[in-house]
Amino acid sequence: MTAPLLEVSNLTTVFHTDDGLIRAVQEVSFKVQHGRTLGLVGESGCGKSVTGLSLMQLVQGRGKVEGGNILFRQDDKSAPIDIAKLDPRGDEIRAIRGNHIAMVFQEPMTSLNPVYTVGNQIAEAVILHQKVDKKEAHERAVEMLAKVGIPNPKERSFEYPHQLSGGMRQRVMIAIALCCQPSLVIADEPTTALDVTIQAQVLDLMKKLQQELGMAILMITHDMGVIADMADEIVVMYAGRVVEQGTPDQIFYNPLHPYTKGLLSSIPVLGKRSKEKLNQIPGTVPHLLALPKGCPFRPRCSYRMPKCMELPELKQQEQSNGCNHCVRCWLYE
Amino acid sequence: MNSNHDNILEVKDLQKFFPIRRGLLKKVVGHVRAVDDVSFEVRRGETLGLVGESGCGKTTAGRCLLRLIEPTGGEIAIRHDGKTTDILALSQKQLKAFRPFMQMIFQDPNSSLNPRMTVGDIVGEPLKVNGISGAAMEEKVAVLLESVGLKRQDIHRYPHAFSGGQRQRIGIARALALEPKLIIADEPVSALDVSVQAQILNLLSDLRAKFGFSCVFVAHDLSVVEHISDRVAVMYLGRIVEIGDSDILYRTPSHPYTEALLSAVPIADPKEQRQRKRIALAGEVPDASKPPSGCAFHPRCQYAKDICKQEIPRLKEATKGTRAACHFSEELTLRGI
Numbered sequence: 001m002t003a004p005l006l007e008v009s010n011l012t013t014v015f016h017t018d019d020g021l022i023r024a025v026q027e028v029s030f031k032v033q034h035g036r037t038l039g040l041v042g043e044s045g046c047g048k049s050v051t052g053l054s055l056m057q058l059v060q061g062r063g064k065v066e067g068g069n070i071l072f073r074q075d076d077k078s079a080p081i082d083i084a085k086l087d088p089r090g091d092e093i094r095a096i097r098g099n100h101i102a103m104v105f106q107e108p109m110t111s112l113n114p115v116y117t118v119g120n121q122i123a124e125a126v127i128l129h130q131k132v133d134k135k136e137a138h139e140r141a142v143e144m145l146a147k148v149g150i151p152n153p154k155e156r157s158f159e160y161p162h163q164l165s166g167g168m169r170q171r172v173m174i175a176i177a178l179c180c181q182p183s184l185v186i187a188d189e190p191t192t193a194l195d196v197t198i199q200a201q202v203l204d205l206m207k208k209l210q211q212e213l214g215m216a217i218l219m220i221t222h223d224m225g226v227i228a229d230m231a232d233e234i235v236v237m238y239a240g241r242v243v244e245q246g247t248p249d250q251i252f253y254n255p256l257h258p259y260t261k262g263l264l265s266s267i268p269v270l271g272k273r274s275k276e277k278l279n280q281i282p283g284t285v286p287h288l289l290a291l292p293k294g295c296p297f298r299p300r301c302s303y304r305m306p307k308c309m310e311l312p313e314l315k316q317q318e319q320s321n322g323c324n325h326c327v328r329c330w331l332y333e
Numbered sequence: 334m335n336s337n338h339d340n341i342l343e344v345k346d347l348q349k350f351f352p353i354r355r356g357l358l359k360k361v362v363g364h365v366r367a368v369d370d371v372s373f374e375v376r377r378g379e380t381l382g383l384v385g386e387s388g389c390g391k392t393t394a395g396r397c398l399l400r401l402i403e404p405t406g407g408e409i410a411i412r413h414d415g416k417t418t419d420i421l422a423l424s425q426k427q428l429k430a431f432r433p434f435m436q437m438i439f440q441d442p443n444s445s446l447n448p449r450m451t452v453g454d455i456v457g458e459p460l461k462v463n464g465i466s467g468a469a470m471e472e473k474v475a476v477l478l479e480s481v482g483l484k485r486q487d488i489h490r491y492p493h494a495f496s497g498g499q500r501q502r503i504g505i506a507r508a509l510a511l512e513p514k515l516i517i518a519d520e521p522v523s524a525l526d527v528s529v530q531a532q533i534l535n536l537l538s539d540l541r542a543k544f545g546f547s548c549v550f551v552a553h554d555l556s557v558v559e560h561i562s563d564r565v566a567v568m569y570l571g572r573i574v575e576i577g578d579s580d581i582l583y584r585t586p587s588h589p590y591t592e593a594l595l596s597a598v599p600i601a602d603p604k605e606q607r608q609r610k611r612i613a614l615a616g617e618v619p620d621a622s623k624p625p626s627g628c629a630f631h632p633r634c635q636y637a638k639d640i641c642k643q644e645i646p647r648l649k650e651a652t653k654g655t656r657a658a659c660h661f662s663e664e665l666t667l668r669g670i
Contacts (some may be wrong), residue, residue, distance in 0.1 A: 043526040165617050195386035195553070197614045200597035204611065222527060225556075225599030228606045248603035266531035268560035269601050271583065271670030277538065278531040278560065284496045285526065 003073055003080075004031040005183055005216050006055070010068035011084065013047075013054045017062060022288045024050040026240045027068070029314070032184060037210070037217040039231030039248075041224065043263075045285050047240040048220045052186045055218070056097050057088040074100060074183065099129040102177035106189040108169035112161040118145070118172045119157025122179050129180045144175040149205055167198035174205065181213060188220045203229060224267055228252060233323055236260050239286055239296035242314055246325035256317060256327040259297045295329070303331055340412055341515055341547045342375040342398070347407035349393050353622055365622045367393040368404070369571040372648065375515070380541065380548040382562030382579065384555060386594075388618055390571040395517045395551045399437055400428060411435075413514060433463055433511035440520035442500030446492040452478070452503055453488035459510045477506040480543070482536060498529035505536065512544060519551045534561055555598050559583055567591050570621055570629040573648060577655025584669040587651035588659045589634045592667040600670075628660070636665055 013025040025047040032038045040048045054065045070083035086093040105111040113121060122141035126132060132140065138157065145153035148171040161169055170190060177185050187206070191199035203226065210217060219230050227234055227248070234251045236244040236259070244257040255261045265279035283300045286292055292299050294309040301308070307330045314328040348371075350364040368390040375381045383391045397404040400420060409420040411434065423431060436459075439445035446455055456474045460466070465473065475485045481502040492500055501521060508516055521537070522530040538561065541548060552558050558565055559579055566576040567590065575588040586592045593612040600606050614633050619625055625632050631641035640660050651662040659665070 043528060167617055195618070196555070196594060196597040197386065198617060200599075200611050201613065203599070204613065223599070224527070224601035225606070228601050228603040229599040252601070252603050263528060264601070266528050267601055268534070268556040270556040270559060270595070270598050271600065272602075273559050273580070273583070277535045280531040280535055281528040282532075284498060284529060 002034065002076055005034045005073055006032040006218075007071040007073075007080070008051075008055070008068065009071075011051065011054060011065070011070060012067040013050050013059055013063060014066045015059075015061075015063040017289075020289050023240055023291075024063070024288060025054060028237070028240075028242050029068075030235050030242065030245065032216050032218055033232075034183070035210070035214045035216055036232045037219055037230050039227040039234045040218060040220045040237065041222065041227050041234060042237035043222055043285050045239075045288060046237040048222075048237050049188050051237070052103070052188050052218060052220050055083065055186060056101055056103060057083060057086055057093045058097075058103075059088070072096065072101070072184075095129075098125050098177075098182075099180045100182050101184045101186065102180070102182040104170075104173050104177045104185060104187040104190045106192050108166060108173050108193070109161065111173060112169060114161055117158050117160055118164070118175075122157075122172070122176050125176050125179050140179060141175070144179045145172070147178070147209070148172070148175045149201075150175075166194055167201060170194060170198075170202055171205065174202070174209070178209060178213065178215070182215055184216045184218065186218045186220070189222070190219075191226065192221070192223070199226075206230070224264065225270075236263075239291060240288065241296060242326075242328065243297065244325075244327045245314070247323045250318075250323075250325040254325075256325070256332060257297075257329050258301045258303050258331075262300075305330065339376050340374040341377045342549075343408075343410040343412070344374065344398070345372050345408040345410070347371040347394065347397055347409065348405045349390075349397050349402060350405045363622050366571050366624060367621060368397060371407070371568075371571070371573050373566050373573060373576055375547050375549060376563075378541075378545060378547055379563040380550050380561055382558035382565040383549060383551045383568060384553060384558045384565060384594075385568035386553060386618055388570075388621060389568040390621075391551045391553075391568050392519055394568070395437075395519050395549060398517055398549065399432075399435055401437070411515070433459070434513055435515040435517065436508040436511065436513040438501075438504055438508045438516060438518040438521045441524050442497055442504050443492075443524075445504055446500055448492055451489055451491055452483075452495075455492070455503060456488075456506045456510055459507060463511060473510070474506075477510055478503075480509070480540065481506045482532075496529075497525055498532055501525060501533050502536065505533075505540070509540065509544060509546075512546075514546055516546050516548045517551070518548060520553070521550075522557060523552065523554065530557070537561065555583075555595065567594065570618060570624055572629065572658065574630065574659070575651075575655055575657040576648070581654040582669075585653040586667045586669050587653050587655050587657035587662040587665075588630075589636050589665065589667065590630050591657075592669070593633075595670050596668065628658070636661055 009029045011028045015022040042048045053059050065084050071080040072083050073080045119141045123137035126137040126140045142153045142157050150156050191202050238259050244260045262281040281300050294311050298304050298308040312328050312330045314326050317325045349368040350366050352361040353363045355362045385391045396402040411418045453474050457470050460470045522533050562579045565579045565582050566573045569590050575591045593614045596612045627642045628646050631637040646658045646660045648656050648658045651657045
């Protein structure tokens, strides 16, 4: 197997707040393979979005990528670049951002600039990273709009974001992300703000473009359905840490971590209605300023034992199709 | 419409048009037909799910039921103790006296609780308005808090001290304070994390068993609605396109929109999800101020024929046990879940 496109190891991102140090992401490790989709799943505050931002050094303000490595391999020949070591404002990361690694955000309304036409916003990214003039860049923009399935791309390229619907705006976001043919697209809840039928359109579009262009996708979401639909591999996060990792079949049919089990049995699955009650995980996600000692899931876990006062390691359980099933729990030591 | 004594609520041809005003004189240039000829009934003790995508009018319809928004037309009849009350015929004063009968649970527990009021004041307010105060009120509030899984002592705390799920519990306690017979729940779990969502859904079914209220559950999440509802009504562009027992409607839908909607939901089961085929709906929900002619769904419907462009289909009994507003519900074999 070729070397992975992106290799994250022990990534730690912290925020220095007035109330104290928040460790939003702690010792997170995973790999993204060329052309594959990795799903990063968890509830709000689990650190999945901050992980995504860290990969592009976009953690701003009081936040900082504090430790770990983010090895990014543009191709097999060149040496990997450690993004974690780059200056967030430096030229090196700017050459990668939007060019080799691009991002699709949740809220297409707030992430598009309301005073520029959508054609302009796509062309901006092209001009920034490629040696083309304005006219060529605009042609490229129109081409991208056509590619993401926007009807009348030429006319639409002269429209402003407010003239487009939510689904169309998200398509524009995808066009901006893909205009420089990145090898990795980080999609942070790309369909959460959309209706189901539009979500279906956007997910299908992302799959189609992935086949065409061969980029890898890091799909960040809280929706287990979207993950089941999109991911080749899944990373489950809880309170800033990876608690379980595996293929969709491993995660969905043989979940090991009590949190993953709880999460899967607490969602109503379409077509699997039972008169019984949903399983519920007691309590709520802990606040990152007051993380429990040891395993962060301990206070909500029905399997907890004295040993859980110590944090377990993320350990490999089994291997299938070159994919490890790893879990961070004392039950499997 | 089948009216019988088992119905607690009967809605007939409910309409809500919002005027579009333009220009200096704010002349009315058109209407958004947010809710148009919506008819349904809620049986005693059941939960009716009202689903649809954003802008389909589900929230407006829910609010019209309580006259939180004044409907433009139609009938809303409440049957209780052998009496029938027409909600729309009530004066404001009569309506106020009727309020204890029906209550609302809101979507966003952050904006629907006053941050300057203690939990005791919030949950106690409906009691106070209806003449229960002092120690009796305090005791009642404490019991309510316990029944929604909060503690007695929480009575003196403010909303900010609670998590999202707990705030939703406060909102539910407030809605239950007057022991209503009918609850309209507008997206009560969509702002919550999945693990907390299950807690609230379980709480609602426990409370339903305990207090015996009927419920209109407005939501966009089809899996949640399937879980909680006895019957489901699917809305599209201000109209109900299909209504029926949730088991039947999800297994064998009779309206193409229901079919497409069900096929669009990603199922949290990778093997099953890989085998499913999505019905790709072209385009988006049309503008409610300029709805398409005939059946509003026809421009996106793969089965549409000429008649669909001309005639608005009426909601009628379909062979498979639901009622659907489709000209071809008899002939089509649609795929469910």
